[in-house]
Amino acid sequence: MHDLLNVSLRSLAVYLFMFAGIRIFGKNQLSQLNAGDIVLLLLISNAVQNAMVGSNTSLEGGLMAALVLFGANFVVKKIIFKNPKIKSMIESDPVVLIKDGVVDNVAMKKEDIDFDELEEAVREHGVEKIEDVKLAVLEVDGNISVISMDKKSSGTNYSRHKRKYPRKSHRF
DSSP states (O other): OHHHHHHHHHHHHHHHHHHHHHHHHOTHHHHSOOHHHHHHHHHHHHHHHHHHHTTOOSHHHHHHHHHHHHHHHHHHHHHHHHOHHHHHHHSOOOEEEEETTEEOHHHHHHTTOOHHHHHHHHHHTTOSOGGGEEEEEEOTTSOEEEEEEOSSSSSEEEEEOOOSSOOOOOOO
């Protein structure tokens, strides 16, 4: 039993470390993973596996580590949902990158987004020029949402890059 408690505590420590690391390195790193990012994630998972289970390579140790990770993630999500102050500490706020066709270079530099990346996101949303963007926002999940100006009417068109895997609905 002592060995499984050790696995639990080590897994929780690794989870918190990884959570902090992802928060420090920024949300724009999460939205689009390239080959190097995937390799890094695989290597990190392999590196921290031993830190979580230590010498316990049993089925029970692996299941306990997974259970603790699921549990920690569940608790963190509940805390974020119920406490806006903690949510703002853990998840950064959305950042406006373009407003009425004008690029906010200060925000882009702060979020480590280059102009080519911004132009690519705008084109992905079917907008030809940045001047035609009413609003572009770097969302909490790392995606860039774009609202384009509608030339035919005074309204705006909203377009958002669709995720490959849609979020789960929160039905109770």
